[in-house]
Amino acid sequence: MLENPRSPRVRAVAKLAKRSTRQDTGLFLLEGPQAVREALHYRADAIVDLYATPTGWEKHPDVRERAEQTGHEVQFVTEDVLHAMADTVTPQGIIAVARQFPTGIRDVFAAEPRLLAICEEVRDPGNLGTIIRAADAAGADAVILSGRTVDPYNPKVVRSTTGSLFHIPIVVGAELSDVVDRAHAAGLHVIAADINGDDLLQARAQGVLSRPTAWLFGNEARGLDSEALALADQALKLPIYGRAESLNLATAASVCLYESAFSQR
Structure with a gap:
């Protein structure tokens, strides 16, 4: 479980709130079960990392099941770590990092x-x-x-x-x-x-x-x-x-x- 809100990995996720970081990495942040659920159903190939608190993961069995079907393992984090990663004031227990996929x-x-x-x-x-x-x-x-x-x-x-x-x-x-x-x-x-x-x-x-x-x-x-x-x-x-x-x-x-x-x- 990730427990340190100041770790390099946590900071790297948090920096995706900045456009310059998104442009440099080609990644972006998904917050909440709704966004992660849709990504898993329609663009599962774009998901790079999946993070959740144990409580958040238990509350959404459909997300859990879809993640298992698509072969995505969850990295558990503490509430403090999730807050440090998220752009929202009250994150809903699940976030993901995904690749951008603009259409030509x-x-x-x-x-x-x-x-x-x-x-x-x-x-x-x-x-x-x-x-x-x-x-x-x-x-x-x-x-x-x-x-x-x-x-x-x-x-x-x-x-x-x-x-x-x-x-x-x-x-x-x-x-x-x-x-x-x-x-x-x-x-x-x-x-x-x-x-x-x-x-x-x-x-x-x-x-x-x-x-x-x-x-x-x-x-x-x-x-x-x-x-x-x-x-x-x-x-x-x-x-x-x-x-x-x-x-x-x-x-x-x-x-x-x-x-x-x-x-x-």
Whole structure:
């Protein structure tokens, strides 16, 4: 059992909270039974190390069973060690270290996608995690990250996806103009979500959303700049019926993706 919170091994795991360490090692941190469970089911090959307190391991027999099936041995740690490793204030007894597994952009378009989410300059980890989760739920084919969008392997992003990180292809570090060119070549209609766009309900009535679509979402505070908007085929906005100034980015993205999912089905 690991008992020293200051040991080199424990510190190495804790450093994965930093983007620079994740970039250098190609590893990232999974926290909690939900994330570890999904990783074991969908990307077991990516898991490098598995850590748990004895109590945490006993509380989740399904995780235990899946780890045994995939040949992953658990390293038991004390509560103090788990706290030192984790990014959260109250870790849930199980964490893992995994290899990053970004998808190549060529692979995404080779699969003939019908629904994509493109995130340009999305900086808030909670927003990105929720968009990935919503894209997964709506049956999107991939999420593509361009510009200075937050790292999808950031611990807060990973937690916000609630396991969807392991279900849907994610492209990292793409150039927006290249993504749009590839989308057009693949026959996708590129729609920018923008507060100054046309009414989404009218577009739905006209059958626009039933087409293969790549949704383009911008920065939380600034939205999409003029150059990004110019790349899109059109811009649409969600109607506001109440007094809210606007919708949170992740909420708006979820609605947009589901509108396309409904229309395409």
